Amino acid sequence: MIVASASRRESDVVDNDDFLALDDQLDDAECSVRDTVRAYATEHFLPRVDDWYQSGELPRQIAKELGGLGVLGMQLDGYGCANASPAAYGVACRELEAVDSGLRSFLSVQSCLAMYAIHRWGDEDQRREWLPGMASGDALGCFGLTEPESGSDPSSMRTVARRDGGDWVIDGTKAWMSNGTIADVAIIWAGTERGPRGFLMPTSAPGYTATEIRDKLSLRASVSTNLRLENVRVPASAMLPLARGLKAPLSCLNEARFGIVWGLAGAARTCYTAALRYAGRRRQFGRPIAGFQLTQRKLATMVVELTYAGLTALRLAQLKRDGTLTPEQISLGKLANARSAIEVARAARTILGANGITLAHPVARHLANLDAVLTVEGTEEVHQLIIGRAVTGISAFR
Structure with a gap:
């Protein structure tokens, strides 16, 4: 289960992967979720993810592990669910996708597409029959x-x-x-x-x-x-x-899209930190490539995009907490953060050079995943048209 943890290090002036200290906006419970999921994912999922990626599988037992962490359906209330805040669910998605998009997708499908559908649109008998087992990971x-x-x-x-x-x-x-x-x-x-x-x-x-x-x-x-x-x-x-009608399944998709907005920030963070570490130790022309202006320009651009993604995710969580988040705002977040994450991953790959396409580093795996996440739960074009309809009042779908 989720346990308490320390807050952000007060001695840090600038956190390399949280340049504007956005996580300082999280409360203690949300920080606890962040630290617990990050620690578990790093220890138990990260060492196995390359094998899963190469074999093209994700073991069924992941459900029990995530259930033990208390994150399955954590945004729902009752029936064994944690009734966590939007930001708490968001950081869980972020820390899982920092390892691999497949893990966040697993959480999204279970929590938002399946469990949310039953919780929001089902009756009491259906909720009692399925949700407790789905929250624990016994049912998928x-x-x-x-x-x-x-x-x-x-x-x-x-x-x-x-x-x-x-x-x-x-x-x-x-x-x-x-x-x-x-x-x-x-x-x-x-x-x-x-x-x-x-x-x-x-x-x-x-x-x-x-x-x-x-x-x-x-x-x-x-x-x-x-x-x-x-x-x-x-x-x-x-x-x-x-x-x-279609309002019901579309509401489930919007729940999932919210988590994707946060997850994309996690994938971008992993690509950026991998590039930053590599640039610090890779030497050419007698010094680390981190010391060259063009490399620093890439890294600075990545920091900006990563910060944009974090700000967008945090603001959507605030709106969701207040009960004012709209589907159009979720579309903006998904579109913007997918673009930012892909730009970060592509820049990271260039810094790593040929090494960036191997599984010795996480960047190419994330880059391949992000290209699919761009169209998962609504294509780039669909989200553009949703935003366009919102600002013009005219639907371009039909």
Whole structure:
């Protein structure tokens, strides 16, 4: 579980990876989450992440480890969840993605796409049945919205659910589901006569067939799956009763996007610190390359982008805490921080030279991941159009 920890070092004038001392804005509980998750991730996940990346897997046991840390569904209240602040959840995402985007993605899918869907849109029986086990990591969830022909436009989904007596029968396909082959329950969104609805579907149900995507070159320390549903029968009680229309699944995506905003700052921090250390010890022309003006220009630009990302994440957490955060503001944060993180990673790779493309350093792995995170939970273009609609009052989607 999360334990207390010391505050930021008072003797530091400038913290190399927190130039404006943004973490001084965190309260004691949020600092405790930061330090506990960072320490555990560094000791237990970092030594294994290269093997996971090379083998293209993330072990199911990660759920129990994260459950032991108290971070699964930590932003929710009750049912074994911690009711933590937005910033506390954010720093947990940041410290996990500082190791690898796959870890943060695992947390996002479990906490925001699966658990939040049940907590916000389910009934009391569904919450009691699933949430305690999901908070501990004993039960794992996944989320099925994206389809082979329906990505940025979920209204065009082809998966359908039809009534058959007292049951629902669901047919269709889903694509790019994280954890679909290792989950216990899937949150499946399907069209009905009354519009899109969400269903809790045990992955052991006959007709549920998940196939892992193995040929990925990004987010390799993550389980991605395609799903086929053939006459999958679930009882009427499997429907999320409060989820009517696309507002429900989109709300889950916004929960996940908030965590991504923080996670991107963690990936950028790792790339920057790796480049800074390397520049200090790599010598050319008789001195460390950190002493050359062009290298310092790169490092300074990275500090600025890293600080932008941290400021954006912190401000969104404040707005979320106050209950005023809008989907458009989340889109701005996701778009801005993805761009900043990628710029930092690319600059870091150039400082490391050819060494930067090996797994001896974390930069190329993060750079490959970030290229996918740029489009995960909404592409760059979609977020631009969301912001554009907000400032003009005109929708460019249709």
